[in-house]
Amino acid sequence: MAKDNTKDLVKREVKEIREKASINEAYFVGLLWSDPFNNYSEYSELIHQEEFIHDVWGFYFELGRKMFDEGIKQFDDITVHTKVKEYNIMDDFEKFGKMTTIDDAVAIVRGNPANISYYFETVKKNYVIRKLYELFGDKVLIDKGKYKWKDMNREQLSMYWNDKINKISMDNVNNRYETENLYIEAEEFIRRLEQDTAEMLPFYNSALMNSITQGVARGHVLMFGGFGNTGKSSISAEKFTMSCIDNNEKLLVVLNEEDAQAYRQKIVLSILFHEYKTGIDRRRMVNGKLQQNDKDKIHNAFAKMKELIDKETIKIIFMEKYVIRDLEKIIRFWANRGYINLLIDTHKVSDDSHHDKRWETFVEDMKTIYRITRKNAGGCNLRTLVTFQLADYAIKNRYLDFDAIGEGKAAKNEASVVMMFRPIWADEYKGEKKELNCYRLKKNPKGDGYLKEFFQLEKGKTYYLIFTPKNRFGANNDNGQPVLVIEPIFNSNHFKEIGWAFVPNEKAGR
The missing domain is CATH 3.40.50.300 (P-loop containing nucleotide triphosphate hydrolases)
Incomplete structure (x- = not known):
């Protein structure tokens, strides 16, 4: 008898989920269609057609996503009908009520865009529940002890069943990640470096x-x-x-x-x-x-x-x-x-x-x-x-x-790289107290390698110094990278590289 009561309870819960999903999915897709540029850009990669309980809303979601990916910003009747023919999905389009169905959904939700995250989370939670139910059966929809599935969000449900449902949990987190082994073949390592x-x-x-x-x-x-x-x-x-x-x-x-x-x-x-x-x-x-x-x-x-x-x-x-x-x-x-x-x-x-x-x-x-x-x-x-x-x-x-x-x-x-620049100071010009001893590299005429050709900065000209305090692709200023010296030519929007300098590590108050 208790078993029969459990079956009846689960049937009622499944029916209630489907009924509420019909509304939530309609509202979610209606909001996506009401403002495709903003809403699809945020949600198109976070949810998929198969996650909808009702095929009609999975259909309109996927149709909208395809149009958004093509750069269409507004879904008007002419554009939608054109794309439906192009995608060869006219039969399904007519079966689900053509534009009338989606227009009705858009009309209902147009004034409530702030609720889209709620409907999104509801669709995602329903998907997790369905997958858990496929694996574990009736027990997923039955409260027991501290387990109150209606009060739990999708992350909490996944964590609860984590020891048995690890894959579904990982497939439904928004924070994406990748896992790799430290060891790979040497040729693969070289290929990645070259890439x-x-x-x-x-x-x-x-x-x-x-x-x-x-x-x-x-x-x-x-x-x-x-x-x-x-x-x-x-x-x-x-x-x-x-x-x-x-x-x-x-x-x-x-x-x-x-x-x-x-x-x-x-x-x-x-x-x-x-x-x-x-x-x-x-x-x-x-x-x-x-x-x-x-x-x-x-x-x-x-x-x-x-x-x-x-x-x-x-x-x-x-x-x-x-x-x-x-x-x-x-x-x-x-x-x-x-x-x-x-x-x-x-x-x-x-x-x-x-x-x-x-x-x-x-x-x-x-x-x-x-x-x-x-x-x-x-x-x-x-x-x-x-x-x-x-x-x-x-x-x-x-x-x-x-x-x-x-x-x-x-x-x-x-x-990965931080660069910053400043104009040179008056005392850094040639002949001044803190003149910069700059250099450029010239090929050695007597052999291999390069020689430093030193010079000072001429008064009357403008120069900038480019510092590199952080550099994941080479040296930074604190471990040997010299400061780059450039000469701005504003009327040509050109910044001419003229050499290198080492600048004393002096700051205000030192």
């Missing part, structure tokens, strides 16, 4: 800078810091963006201080300098007083750009509000479309900071950027260059290291 090297994107026309890090590596973050209004955007535009143009690599540029038109000016100047050995007075580009000769040069620059890249190769996104959650959605959306290079100019404290201390947000957001960038565990395998502003007090420091990042210096942990 990593091949995936390096060199800095544009920058032999000395490339000698420091070998370029920008996929799956890694490079932080590039400078003081306000000293040229972070200009340097990254020439060294990184121009390299993407030269190598015809897809690049996503995220701006939050200047707009796309201002950024184009830098690229036009760099192209004119490197391709045509000419330039334009930058002031005439800003005030609009272009001469006919200037316009001819601009036409040449864009003709060269069109020759090197397609119109869609480089995307520029201006974020009026720098919100890290929105940034992640944007990056993942374009990464899914082959944009493997990312430039964030400039990384700062997110406008939706929830921390009491701003630096905590700066650090947490850098963790998010690394999580998106990395090769494994759910990352997009990007080459990411992030510019950031150095702390104001560090302008008094002759030697730049992690202290120049300020209270948020823990952000360095997320980067």
Whole structure:
């Protein structure tokens, strides 16, 4: 008799799960369709069609995911019908009620977008329960002792049955990871080394800078810091963006201080300098007083750009509000479309900071950027260059290291390379008290190897010093890497490498 009561109880529970799932799945898919750009970018990789109890909502979820992957941002009637025919799924589309079914779901939930995470978790929990039930039967749906399955979330259910259901638990965690053996065949190890090297994107026309890090590596973050209004955007535009143009690599540029038109000016100047050995007075580009000769040069620059890249190769996104959650959605959306290079100019404290201390947000957001960038565990395998502003007090420091990042210096942990630069000081010029003894390497005319050719920095010119306090691909300043000396030529948006220097480790107050 007790056994019969148990069977009846389980049947009622199964029926209740199916009835509630019909509503939750409809609401979840309705929210996905109501705002595909934002919602599919967040959930498309976290759930799959077979996880839906009801085939109708699994069908509409998968149809929407396919359209989203093709770059469709709004699911209007004409587009949906076109794609249904293209995918050859018209029979199922008609069986499930065509647009009427999904339109009804969208109409119900359109005003409640904040609930999407709840419906997502419900769908995922139902999937775990179904899989557990397949393995363990009725006992999964029967409360016993401290086991109250209705009060448990999906992680707690998986942990409870962990000794028997390890695989299902691992398949349903959001925090992705990969496991490898330390030992692999030597040839496989060599192949991976060669692959990593091949995936390096060199800095544009920058032999000395490339000698420091070998370029920008996929799956890694490079932080590039400078003081306000000293040229972070200009340097990254020439060294990184121009390299993407030269190598015809897809690049996503995220701006939050200047707009796309201002950024184009830098690229036009760099192209004119490197391709045509000419330039334009930058002031005439800003005030609009272009001469006919200037316009001819601009036409040449864009003709060269069109020759090197397609119109869609480089995307520029201006974020009026720098919100890290929105940034992640944007990056993942374009990464899914082959944009493997990312430039964030400039990384700062997110406008939706929830921390009491701003630096905590700066650090947490850098963790998010690394999580998106990395090769494994759910990352997009990007080459990411992030510019950031150095702390104001560090302008008094002759030697730049992690202290120049300020209270948020823990952000360095997320980067494989940290570079930062400053203009030289007045006492570092030739003939001054702290003049820098710089050098460049020249081939030895009497044999193999190189010789150091020493020089000093001429008064009347502007120079920058690029420090490398962190470098996973070579030496850093504390273990032998000299400081790179460059000469900015702003009217050409060119930063000429002129040699090396060793800078005394002196900071304010020492």
